Amino acid sequence: MAYFKKSPWIIHYDATSCNGCDIEVLAALTPLYDVERFGIINTGNPKHADIFLVTGAVNEQNKMVVKNIYDQMPEPKAVIAVGICACSGGIFRECYNVLGGPDSVIPVDIYVPGCAARPEAIIDGVVQALGILEKKHLARKEARKQHDRIAAN
Amino acid sequence: MSLFAFTKTVLGSMVSKPATRMYPFEVREAFPGTRGSIAIEIEKCIYCTLCARKCPTSAIVVNKAARSWEIDRLRCISCRACVEACPKDCLSQLTSYSPAVAIKGGKDFFHHPAPKVAAAPGAAPAQG
Amino acid sequence: MIESQPTEIVTLDRLKDAVRIKWAAHARLVQIGCTKTAEDQYEINYSFDENLKFSNLRIVVNPATDRVPSISDIYWNAFFYENEVHDLFGITIEGMAIDFKGNFYRMAVKHPFAAPAGQKKS
Amino acid sequence: MSKRTIIPFGPQHPVLPEPLHLDLVVEDEIVVEAVPSIGFIHRGLEKLVEKKDFNEFVYVAERICGICSCIHGMTYCQGVEEIMNLQVPGRAKYLRTIWGEFSRIHSHLLWLGLAADAFGFESLFMHSWRIREKILDIIEETTGGRVIFGTSKVGGVRRDVTNERLKEISVLLKTYAGEIKEVTDIFLNDNSVKHRLCGVGVLSKDDALMLGAVGPMLRASGVAQDMRKLGYAAYNDIPVEPIIDQSGDCYGRCVVRIKEVFQAIDIIQRAVDKIPDGPIDMKVTGFPNGEFFARTEQPRGEVIYYIRGNGTKHLQRMRVRTPTFANLPAILKVIPGCSVADIPILLLTIDPCISCTER
Numbered sequence: 001m002a003y004f005k006k007s008p009w010i011i012h013y014d015a016t017s018c019n020g021c022d023i024e025v026l027a028a029l030t031p032l033y034d035v036e037r038f039g040i041i042n043t044g045n046p047k048h049a050d051i052f053l054v055t056g057a058v059n060e061q062n063k064m065v066v067k068n069i070y071d072q073m074p075e076p077k078a079v080i081a082v083g084i085c086a087c088s089g090g091i092f093r094e095c096y097n098v099l100g101g102p103d104s105v106i107p108v109d110i111y112v113p114g115c116a117a118r119p120e121a122i123i124d125g126v127v128q129a130l131g132i133l134e135k136k137h138l139a140r141k142e143a144r145k146q147h148d149r150i151a152a153n
Numbered sequence: 154m155s156l157f158a159f160t161k162t163v164l165g166s167m168v169s170k171p172a173t174r175m176y177p178f179e180v181r182e183a184f185p186g187t188r189g190s191i192a193i194e195i196e197k198c199i200y201c202t203l204c205a206r207k208c209p210t211s212a213i214v215v216n217k218a219a220r221s222w223e224i225d226r227l228r229c230i231s232c233r234a235c236v237e238a239c240p241k242d243c244l245s246q247l248t249s250y251s252p253a254v255a256i257k258g259g260k261d262f263f264h265h266p267a268p269k270v271a272a273a274p275g276a277a278p279a280q281g
Numbered sequence: 282m283i284e285s286q287p288t289e290i291v292t293l294d295r296l297k298d299a300v301r302i303k304w305a306a307h308a309r310l311v312q313i314g315c316t317k318t319a320e321d322q323y324e325i326n327y328s329f330d331e332n333l334k335f336s337n338l339r340i341v342v343n344p345a346t347d348r349v350p351s352i353s354d355i356y357w358n359a360f361f362y363e364n365e366v367h368d369l370f371g372i373t374i375e376g377m378a379i380d381f382k383g384n385f386y387r388m389a390v391k392h393p394f395a396a397p398a399g400q401k402k403s
Numbered sequence: 404m405s406k407r408t409i410i411p412f413g414p415q416h417p418v419l420p421e422p423l424h425l426d427l428v429v430e431d432e433i434v435v436e437a438v439p440s441i442g443f444i445h446r447g448l449e450k451l452v453e454k455k456d457f458n459e460f461v462y463v464a465e466r467i468c469g470i471c472s473c474i475h476g477m478t479y480c481q482g483v484e485e486i487m488n489l490q491v492p493g494r495a496k497y498l499r500t501i502w503g504e505f506s507r508i509h510s511h512l513l514w515l516g517l518a519a520d521a522f523g524f525e526s527l528f529m530h531s532w533r534i535r536e537k538i539l540d541i542i543e544e545t546t547g548g549r550v551i552f553g554t555s556k557v558g559g560v561r562r563d564v565t566n567e568r569l570k571e572i573s574v575l576l577k578t579y580a581g582e583i584k585e586v587t588d589i590f591l592n593d594n595s596v597k598h599r600l601c602g603v604g605v606l607s608k609d610d611a612l613m614l615g616a617v618g619p620m621l622r623a624s625g626v627a628q629d630m631r632k633l634g635y636a637a638y639n640d641i642p643v644e645p646i647i648d649q650s651g652d653c654y655g656r657c658v659v660r661i662k663e664v665f666q667a668i669d670i671i672q673r674a675v676d677k678i679p680d681g682p683i684d685m686k687v688t689g690f691p692n693g694e695f696f697a698r699t700e701q702p703r704g705e706v707i708y709y710i711r712g713n714g715t716k717h718l719q720r721m722r723v724r725t726p727t728f729a730n731l732p733a734i735l736k737v738i739p740g741c742s743v744a745d746i747p748i749l750l751l752t753i754d755p756c757i758s759c760t761e762r
Contacts, residue, residue: 014421016444019758020469020550022421023513030516030532031172044416061387062422062443065414080253084210087227087257091210091463094454096390097447103257111257113190114250115230116469116550123176125253132255172533184540186562188547209455209462232462232553233561283485283635286696309628310615311698312707312724326709328696333632335696358615358732362724379438386442386761393447 005130007039011049011073015066015102016092017056020116021083025053028119035123046072051129053122054102057085057092063105070106076136078129081108082122084115183248188231190251191224195263197243198222204235204244222263226251288326288337293347296327299338300352303329311335313362315370317394321345323370327352344372344395353378369394407435412746414443421757423750429743437738439731445761449721456716457483457691461555464708467723468759469550470513471701473499473506475759476555479721481635482697482710483557492685493637495559497678500637501569502546502554503699504667504674509538510702511660511667512583514754515590518657521748522599530586537579541572559684566678573675576668583668587661600654604737604749607651616733617726618704619663620753623648623655630700641673653752660754663702690716701726703754725759 014022028035029042043049046069058066070079081102084090089100102108109132112125174181183189191213200220205213212228213235215221236244251261291299303310308329316324318341327338342349351374353360360378364385367374371392390396408429414422422443428436451463464479465472477499484491516531539549545564546552554560564572590596606616611624621628622645629645631638646662648655691712698707704726713719730753741749 013415014444014758016446017758018466018469018472018551019421019756020466020472023469023550027532027536030536031529032174032533032536033176034173037173046415056444057446059443059445060389061445062414065422065443069415084227084230088210088225090228090230091466092446092448092451093210093228094451095447096393096450097386097388097445108257110253110255111227112253113227113229115232115466116548118250118549120176120180121250121253127177128253128255184544184547186545186547187543188553207459209459230462230466231548233547234459234462237561283481284633284698304613307612309612311705312709312722312729314709314722314724316709316711316720316722318719328707330628333628333630335698337696356613356615357736358729361728361732381440384440386445388442388445388447393450 005134007041008050008126008130008133009041009043009048010051010053010126011043011046011069012053012055013066013069015054015056015058015062015086016098017083017085018116021055021085021114024116024119025055025082025122028122033119033123035126040126046070047074049073050077050133051126052077052079052106053082054079054086054108055082057089057098057100058102058105059097059099063099066102066105076133076140078109078133078136079106080110080112080122080125080129082112082125083117084113087111087113090115185248187248188233189247189249190226190231191229191235192245192247193222193224193263194243194245195222197241198263199241201240203238203240207234207238209234224261226261227254227257284333284335286335286337288339290339290341293340293342293349296338296340297350297352297355300327300355303331303336303338304355306331308336310356310359313359313366315366315372315394317370323372325349325366325372342372344370348373348375350374351376351378368392371395406430410743416747421755423755423757425746425750427738427743427746432742432744434738434741434743434746437735439735441731441757441761443761444758448762449723452718452721454717457712457718458557458687460718460721461557462553465551465553465555467762468725468756470510470756471506471703471706471759472550473502473546473552473554474699474701474706475723476552477503477636478697478699478706478708479710480555480557481699482695482708483691483712485695485697486691486693486710486712487557487687487689489558489685489687491559492682493679494563494681495683497637497674498554498560498562498564498683500641501671501674501678502542502552502560503636504670505538505542506552507667507702508664509535509542510754511664512538514660514702514751515587515657518748518751519590519596521751522596524596527586527589527596534579534582534586537582541575545572556684558687559682561684563683566680569675569678573672576671580665580668583664587664590657590661597654599748600657601650601652603653603745604734604741604752605650605652606733606737610736611651611733614733614736615729616704617729618701618754619656619659620704620730620733622646623659624651625649628705630698630705633698635699637674637677640677641670643670653748656752690714691718703727703756703759704730706759723759723762725756725762727753727756727760731755731760
């Protein structure tokens, strides 16, 4: 069953972004785009969230924060890197304090390009992430079934 | 007074269209000047490497000898510097960004004349 | 020219007196910023604003030998800038109102701006 | 005396989209001290001047902050132009002014929404952002970007807008002003809003000045200081009277920002009437040699760019002091004595932009 497709909850963290992508993530929640009609809710609690939106290139100080949030999220989970900074470091790639994207700390499933990423692009990214979430869910189910089979034998 | 304002709001909301654009089903036409991803007409390109030098994020790599031009979509910040620099006007800017991808490192590769073994977009080795 | 920006160069021991004069004139502390001009020569600019009139005090220090007195007992908000100058340039500043002891920014590189300039990443 | 507890606030907090960490020392529900810890967004982009030449650096300057992107780029260019002694064409100056004021409208509407969200008035948040999208449409149409304008360039601007279109936009703004007024009237007159904002976080006039507060924060405390009075860009021809409020509390800051939205609309309309024809940029030759502190008024307050060139294509030093950096000490002085539940709205009234602050 596609539980996740019905209502994916989102957590958003700004890891050294310039705010541009953050306000676009917020803008996606507001009347013109209104992602809540898909059941998407922006939650502040990582334990409620299915999808982790990271903006920005992650620096020395907040790599632990990103990792903490990711670790707290329940399985299955998907990570979306929003914006060019989160994809590759963008124009800040050469800065001394920038790690160059959340994928240096946590596994990233979807990269949404754009400087700043448009709300439409973010919605598209979330839709793609739903597919990944679904796949992860099925894989987990399969693994559990196999585990049960082994245990039963 | 407040009752009047209340009625006005209710009536206004009843007759006006909803503010929401049903995005995936109803896509707004982009403004002509919107800065999106970069497109190239490779036939016109003279491989002068000016765009690669002007690019603030080094997203563009031009190989003069191999007559190839490639762009890393995940590095391009759509600043239009390359379009303004191009002496042959073969670069242009689309009004939308390139789509979200699941694999990093895919570069859009252009080559003229087309190489015998087609280099599919995204087939280039992963970098970074 | 948008505005004139007079800069007065003061010595380290006269810095606090000069700042006190600004305080008495009800000038607003606009910023404190540091520039590395040579290997052992750093300029620190203290900018003030009195009713849209900009003025600047400048001290020249050598981080290896000089210790800069904090002006956060006069302008309390100066501790923000001073911690920044300390963290980015490695200049010792004494007596800050809140001393973050080098933890204002946590960075991969210590005192990044003190590194020799012009190093280009290939 | 009750026991003191330290409550951490942030970095990941539902109210603030950006990471800011505060250690709040709390007695019962009253905060006695707040110690900030910043650096979650420190990228070190000032150091990039050594790698990017002074023309390229405009792209970096515009990306210091996504909300005041236009004015960041403009201030940087102004500083370089001042050092190189360039006389920017009049049309470019007017276009900069118009876009700068547009970014003020969009930033203030954004703030009004976030503030409404922080004091729990969800529908106001939605309404502010609904109108903001209309402003963003104009911005996208004229500049090509929704949040990163990408119009600044040393020696002028990168895009032109036809006079006819400017006239249409000016008329369009008049209808938007009516819509904005519907929303801001609720901010100004609603009792539940007043209940949350009036008398919270009072900053006296002297404190505001001597703690170095800038922008709406300073003006809400009764100090008439606005960098636009310096007369950069087209503000020479379009004089601006600073909007002040005497109360110094959260409500005062809200009032100042609301009035500034309408002031910005007025400035745009006046600029459209006066805009001269002519070129929009000029050729820049040579390299900057000298130093200048460029100051402009951002939506959040005064921003300072210290630019120092040494006659090569790379600048020797570029330093940014952003408005939030200057406002943080003031808010730290205000927080003691407030209750924990008021902290989010107190922090929001400085319109924090952490990515500016830490660069």
